[in-house]
Amino acid sequence: MSPFLFSTAITFLLFFPWVSSVEFVYNTNFNSTNLLTFGDATIDSSILSITNGTFSIGRALYPSKIPVKSSSNSSKLLPFYTSFVFSIAPLKGFLPGHGFAFAFLPTAGIAGASSSQNLGLFNFSNNGNPNSSIFGVEFDVFANQEFDDINDNHVDVDVNSLKSVASSLTGFWGGSEGDKLKGLKLNNGVNYQVWVDYEDSILNVTMAKVGDKRPIRPLISVFVNLSTVFLDEMHVGFAGATGQLVESHRILAWSFSNSNPSIGNALVTTNLPSFVPPKDSVFESTGFIVGVTIGAVLLVSFCIAMYFLLVRFRRKRNGKKDDIENWELEYWPHRIGYQEIYAATKAFSDENVIGSGGNGNVYKGVLKEGQEVAVKKISNESEHGIREFLAEVSSLGRLKHRNLVGLRGWSRNDKGSLILVYDYMENGSVDKRIFDCHEDSMLSWDERVKVLKDVASAIWYLHEGWEAKVLHRDIKASNVLLDKYMNARLSDFGLARTHHHSELASTTRVVGTVGYMAPELIKTGRASTQTDVFCFGVLVLEIVCGQRPIEEGKPSLIDWTWRLMERQELVSALDDRLKGKGGHSNEEVERLMQLGLLCAHPEAHVRPTMRQVMKLLEARHEGAAESEGEGMELNLLHRLSSTTTWGRFSGREHPTFNEIKRNMSSSMSMSNSDVILDGR
Structure with missing residues (x-):
């Protein structure tokens, strides 16, 4: 080789380093060789399923990292072009959630990922961290206010955070001039094809029903500088998650290239399996249910309107308004x-x-x-x-x-x-006297204990003490008011429903406040006395800890206190503002926390009744008489050991009511109430 040619070759290699091209096409032929799965992700009949069941996390990645920069010391990014076919299908008996994402990730595995609204991409600690090096295009069916989601059927572009840099309603731009957004529903089992292209810092996301022609105008087109997000090499693939809300997330085909913009044309989009659920009978169809509901509402509204018109007419006629x-x-x-x-x-x-x-x-x-x-x-x-x-x-x-x-x-x-x-309640709500007040007007320990006893007495009366059973359905700190004598009173019965004592609640409409709703209420929409007990358990934890049930960037109050109990550190959960004031014992704090966790147990049958809660709160000494015909003794403390602790239950689910009975000490110093059974 001549010296000139040799010198030219060396110069080319120095200034134009070679980067290997990555390109692959999987047409319903996923296997353990061409795809790595983590968490709950599985491959069944050559189809990728990202999640499986409740609180599920799954990831599926190309077997090796791929280069995303033109050289190791360059900030210039290689383009990428990918297309995939997916299906999100509802599961009978569950409300839908949450979603999945096409993603670039710095590491394999599911470390650093959480379920539910975090979509298997982030957790509470790394969401929003600018050094996460995570990029994703998410397909989400749940509207999370904490992430400013636009609705419960959207496509987002995420860069190091689930607060997206770009969002759109799910659909495609159609019409003769591509100016009409035609909506698509994610959670219906239909197969959709997606195209994601990134070149010169412009990201285009396009989707359509599988088999349809690719729309000319992208659903999302946004400038995104990923040079500071991507490492030299990244993992590429999919991540997804469910929580109490459940659906299936499947990938049927996938193609990827960092050099071929037409790689999506290589996907086979015909004769694919269908995951659209079979239609229910006409009596179970949404249209029929909506029609009957609207008819019933109109009938009730008509009756109410006629009633008011009739009363008004009679008053005017009689001159007695x-x-x-x-x-x-x-x-x-x-x-x-x-x-x-x-x-x-x-x-x-x-x-x-x-x-x-x-x-x-x-x-x-x-x-x-x-x-x-x-x-x-x-x-x-x-x-x-x-x-x-x-x-x-x-x-x-x-x-x-x-x-x-x-x-x-x-x-x-x-x-x-x-x-x-x-x-009129002179002292406002418990919510304001804990969270939005000066320290001199904040509720003391004794006042907080009295609030819990007062609320427990009110709920017991609603469940058992009146001629009919009343479900409040929205028990929370802001609905507990304080009169001028600092007696707590339960308010806001706008969601309450009345039933005969032998009758089960028939409503399936999910109502309540996020953070206070029991798991079975979210799943079935059916309220019960036990869902009220769950609300009370959350209220106990909220009042003792001085923390709201859900706060952005933190684990839920129930999860946090449960972890403390497993480590036998429940006392540390006490509101920091109370620790230096005294007036409480560690045993008293621990037992109230245990009671709160028991009431907020995820299994409804484990939770105590409000009658049992009242007796635990009223336990003071060992001289109480027994009540005739009761299923449990009034004097619970005769049956308890003062030396046993909850430590033997660590590593298990929340303890049962009998277990908390056996482990409550007779040193509980809460004051007795004169309202136990007679609440009228």
Whole structure:
């Protein structure tokens, strides 16, 4: 070789280093040789399943890392072009969630990944970390407010965080000029093809039903600089996760290249297996259920409207606009004249607003007798507003207990606004006295214990102490109010439902507050006394720890305290602001925490009843008599050992009620309550 040619070759190699081209095509022929699986990911009949069951995490990656930069000391990225066919199918008996992502990852395995909303990409600690070196295009069917998701059927572009850099409703741009977004539903079992192209820092994401022509206009087109995100070499593949919400995530075919923009054309898109669920009978179909529901709602709304029109007509005819009906005197709280309410709240002035909700504001008012009241003005423009009004009047209006907020009466104006009038609670909500207050007005240990006993007494009355069983369904710190004597009172019965004691709840509508909802309520939508007990358990942990059930960037309160119990460190969970003030014992703190975890046990049958909770809270000494006909002894402490601890239960599920009975000490110093059985 001549010196000139040799010199030219050396110069080319120095300034234009060679990078190997990566290209592969898998047409429903995945196996353990061409794909590495981690976690719950499996290959079945040459099809990749990323997740399996509840709280599942799975990843599937190309067997080796691929180069993503033109050289090891360069920031210039190689382009990549990939296409894949996927199917997300619902599972009968479960609500859908969460999703999967095509991803570039720095390492193999599932270390550093969590289930549920984290999609198998991140966990609480590394989500949002700029050094995570994680890039993904996610397909998500759950709207997570913490990540600012746009809805429950979206496509996102994630760079080191689940707070996306670009989002879109799921679909494709169609029409003669590509200006009409046509929606697609992810969670229906249909096979979809996706194209993801990255070149010169421009990322294009396109999708369509499998077999359809690739749309000209991408669903997402965004500038993304990945030079500071990618390492020299990266793993590429898929990640997915489920939680209490479950669905299947399958990949049927996949192609990838860092040099061929048309690699997606190599995928076979015909004669693919279908995962669309079989249609239910017409009586189980969504259309039939929606039709019956709408018909029932319209019928109820019509009856309510006719009732108000009839009453209004009778009043005008008799010239007695504010007469009190006989049935109101016997069963419901009294109607209060609208003009009296109008004057009491200074014409519903803004300065009298003390709270607000989804259906209207709450005002402070002073009646002409000088009595302070809280006035809730509910909009009747929505079905939910009318339903809340009826729930409050029909349940709280007839309930009488010292630990329930009293409903004094109701009213309405000529425009139809619905108004509820309550006893005024001078000391606000427990929520504000723990989280949004100065230290001098924060609840002390003894006050917190009394709050829990008061709330337990109220829930017991709702479940067992009245003529019918009442499910509150929204027990939380902001719904517990404090009167001028610091007695806790349960409020807000807008979601409450009444049932006969022998009757099971028939609603399957998921209602409540995130962080307080029992697992079976999320799964089935069916409320029960045990779902109220679960709410109470979360409330116990919240009040003792001084932490909210769910906080961004932290594990849930239940998970955190459960881990502390496994390490026998429950006492350390006590609100830091209380530790230096005294007034409590470590044994007392530990037993309340144990009770909270028992009430918030994931298995409903393990949770105690509120009757049992009351007896545990009221246990003071060993001299209590036994109650006739009870399934358990009133004097539980006679049967407990003062030396045993919960340590022997570590490494297991939450202990059962009998186990907590056997391990509660007689040193519990909580004060006795004069309200145990008689709550009327």
